[in-house]
Structures are given as structure tokens and as C-alpha cells.
Amino acid sequence: MTRTWLPIASLALLANVCYADVDSARQGELMHLLKQDCGSCHGMTLKGGLGPALLPEALQGKSTAFIVSTILEGRAGTAMPPWNTMLNEDEASWIAQQLQRGVQ
Amino acid sequence: MMLRVLGYVLALLAAGNCAARGTGDLGIVIERGSGSVQIIETTNNTSLGRVPGLGDLSHASAVYSRDEQFAYIFGRDGGLSKIDMLDKKLVKRVMQSGNSIGGAISQNGALVAVSNYEPGGVKIFDANTLELVANIPASYGNNNQQSKVIGLVDAPGHKFVFSLWDAGEIWVVDMSTPAKPVITKFKNIGLNPYDALISPDGRYYIAGLFGEDGMAMLDLWNLDKGVKRILDGYGKGEQKLPVYKMPHLEGWAMAGKYAFVPAIGHHEVLVIDTERWAESGRIKVHGQPVFVMAQPDGRHVWVNFAVPDNDTLQVIDTQSLAIIKTLTPGKGVLHMEFEPRGEEVWASVRDEDRVVVFDTENFAQVASLPAEKPSGIFLTARAHKTGL
Numbered sequence: 074m075t076r077t078w079l080p081i082a083s084l085a086l087l088a089n090v091c092y093a094d095v096d097s098a099r100q101g102e103l104m105h106l107l108k109q110d111c112g113s114c115h116g117m118t119l120k121g122g123l124g125p126a127l128l129p130e131a132l133q134g135k136s137t138a139f140i141v142s143t144i145l146e147g148r149a150g151t152a153m154p155p156w157n158t159m160l161n162e163d164e165a166s167w168i169a170q171q172l173q174r175g176v177q
Numbered sequence: 178m179m180l181r182v183l184g185y186v187l188a189l190l191a192a193g194n195c196a197a198r199g200t201g202d203l204g205i206v207i208e209r210g211s212g213s214v215q216i217i218e219t220t221n222n223t224s225l226g227r228v229p230g231l232g233d234l235s236h237a238s239a240v241y242s243r244d245e246q247f248a249y250i251f252g253r254d255g256g257l258s259k260i261d262m263l264d265k266k267l268v269k270r271v272m273q274s275g276n277s278i279g280g281a282i283s284q285n286g287a288l289v290a291v292s293n294y295e296p297g298g299v300k301i302f303d304a305n306t307l308e309l310v311a312n313i314p315a316s317y318g319n320n321n322q323q324s325k326v327i328g329l330v331d332a333p334g335h336k337f338v339f340s341l342w343d344a345g346e347i348w349v350v351d352m353s354t355p356a357k358p359v360i361t362k363f364k365n366i367g368l369n370p371y372d373a374l375i376s377p378d379g380r381y382y383i384a385g386l387f388g389e390d391g392m393a394m395l396d397l398w399n400l401d402k403g404v405k406r407i408l409d410g411y412g413k414g415e416q417k418l419p420v421y422k423m424p425h426l427e428g429w430a431m432a433g434k435y436a437f438v439p440a441i442g443h444h445e446v447l448v449i450d451t452e453r454w455a456e457s458g459r460i461k462v463h464g465q466p467v468f469v470m471a472q473p474d475g476r477h478v479w480v481n482f483a484v485p486d487n488d489t490l491q492v493i494d495t496q497s498l499a500i501i502k503t504l505t506p507g508k509g510v511l512h513m514e515f516e517p518r519g520e521e522v523w524a525s526v527r528d529e530d531r532v533v534v535f536d537t538e539n540f541a542q543v544a545s546l547p548a549e550k551p552s553g554i555f556l557t558a559r560a561h562k563t564g565l
Binding site for chain 2: 105106109110112113114116117118120121122123147152154155156158159
């Protein structure tokens, strides 16, 4: 029994360490924001709308830092607004990583 | 004896199947989370059932056949679904593009048009069979770029009118001869038209511009006069706020000679004098307006807002231009729909998985129905309104 539980517990710890500043309740809120609010321009499934697709294929070759700065600062001359009034850098990084990985 | 009982049973079954019911008090609620719609009725404010299997319904909208029996639903994934409001069943569904944004039904009810982002353009279908009648790619520029299409409406004279987001153009398509669409293009109307509306009489088509201040207006009775810029320069010199959700210009919030539209990038509703087509006032509101909708009698205008202020609804009195009520139905108020004579209004509250109904006289909540991430609400009375 203990043998099977220990590795799972340590995995869970690792996952927590990765997003030390974004707790799991906030992760839920961010996922909601990503699908619903980012989704109003990029599509709820993120395959694009008025804004471009945000699927992993579409983001290939774009660095996490670039995606984070796009989220926080927006893109001048386009409809992409800065989200820094609602998101901090850790939260934007978490979202960027979800996008690069692919959101279910 | 057995035969008699069987006779009763058959009679009951037949009555059940053929129970006479009109459709004038019906409507649908888009459930964007589950790709379904709920069929509702507004006489007692109840849900009658659910039609699932409609794909990605984020940003979905609907129009109705003129007999109000069928709804045509435009899904984000390019799906066009025709459902029977009485049988509560999907009749037909076609995947007509990769990514679509809205649609319209022709004046005579024979054609359904869909505006697409990917590939950009408009496709027009037979309303009966959903067979393709015309394909109009939104090509522009020297290299035949394809533009995303927005603001598609029907207009009198068997026309459809729409705008090209990337190209900054308005196109009018005359479908008098369905096999031979006649397209009139208006170029350089302004940067990035994001949505459009048509006046209830079907005369004026007005596109909002994201890329610059002002709106582009086309008088469909005088096409030769071209597109005119109205409200030019509103907001100039002021810092625009980031826009977290594109406003919608669906319908036409009109009261007397005044029209009410969302100011993009501002916490304001603009009042337009439609005799001069000039701004005649601004109303400070709670957040960035998304929908600005007039009650059918024109006495009040209801406004909802973009994130992070999307838990609120405000009501403007059109005589005094004052906000007379602020309601907080819950997080994610996405859309409103008035009952045809305006005594009640439905609102979807996405994040709380319900739709609510308010009495428009005393603002009391009179009903609340569960729904899965509800967005658009569309009642069958739209069948007889130009542009809806």
C-alpha cells in the first residue's frame, strides 16, 4: 500500500513546486478565463476567431517569454489587449505553458 | 374489451403526437459548454427540452424560419444546424467552413447565409435543404487575400450585407436571382469593422470600427451615395481602454430619433441623433458595454459589460438618459433577449449556469432556469424582424 502511494505523493509535490505561485483554485479560474474570455476572440477551443489560433502547432517557434509578454502587454495595433490588470506574471506564465502544452 | 382499450391507447398516443401548439412563444438558449440548445417557452418561463450534438457553440447565434418552426444555428466550428422547435430535434446539420461567426435569413425566408472567418467569406444555403446555393469568398487586395467576415445581416430586396474585418470593406449581395449573386463592394470604409447592425426598417447599415473612431454608414436606399463616416472622432484625444470583449451591434437600440450604441474602449454608451447622424450625448456606465439593447417600447435601454465587469446589467431611461437601475445577476452576463412585447427580459449568466428572467417594469427576477454555460438567447419573434 505505502509503496504505491509514495510515488504519487511525490509527483503531486513536484506539480505544486512548478506553479508555486499559482494555487490550484486559481489555476481553475485561469483555465476558465482562458476558455471563456480568451475564447471570445480566439475561440473556446482556441482554434482561432477574430484573433489567431492558440493551439500548440500555431505557437511553435514562439518562446514562452514572448507569449507571456503578449498576454500581459497586449499587441499594439491589434485587438489584443493587455491583461496585466487581471493577471500577474506567474499567472501569465502558467497560461502560456498550458497553451504550449495544449489545453483539453 | 381489449380492442376498446387498444383504441383508447391509440387515440391518446395520436393526441400526444399531434397536440396542437404554436411556436410564437418559444425560443432557444445556446449552451456553449455542452454544444446543445435548450428550447424554452416564455408564457410560463419554462424549459421544454434540449437538443444536443451541435458542436462548438461558443459565439453561436440563430435565426428562424418565417413559420417559426425551425431555428438555424450558426456554430463557431462552421456547423450550420437546422432544428425543429416542436419536435425538439436536429433536422439537418452541415459543416460549411472551419470557423464561422454568424448568419442571416433572407427576406423571403428561402436562403440562409453564414459569415465565415476561415476560409473568409459568405456561404448561402437553401433554407429547406441546406444545400449550397452560392459561395462568396471575401477576397481583397492585389494578392487575393481572404478577409474574415463580420456583421452579416439580411436587407430588403433579397439582399445580404456584410463587412470585411481585414479589408475594411462593406459588400452588398443581391440574391434576387440565387444562381447569379450580384455583388456591390464599398472599399476604404475604415479600419477593422468589428460588427454591424441594420436599422429596423432595413434602410441603414452601420458598421462599428475597431481600428479607428467612428462608424461607417451605408444608406441602402441610396447605394450610389456610398459609405458615409458618422460619429467621426468620438473619443479622439482620450486614452482608449483595453477592449476585453468586442461589443456587439446586433439589433438597434432605438428610442424615438435616438439610437444607443456601445462606445468601444470606453465606459460609455453613445447617443446618436439619427436625423443628423451625429453624437448627441454620452452616458457613463459601469464598464465597457457589450450589448446595448432597447426594450421593444424604446423606454429603457439595457446594457451588459465586458470582463471584468460582466456580473452587472444597467438600465438607462431614454427620456432622462439617466441610469435608473443596476442589477447584478451573477458572473458572466453574456446576452439579453426581450420578450416580443417587452414585459420581460431574459439574461444568460454563464458562470452560474443559469438563465434569469426579469420583469422590465419593477426589475424583479421572475424566473431562474438551469442551463449549461448559457450564452445567446433567441426567441422566435425574431423571425419577422429585418436584420435579426
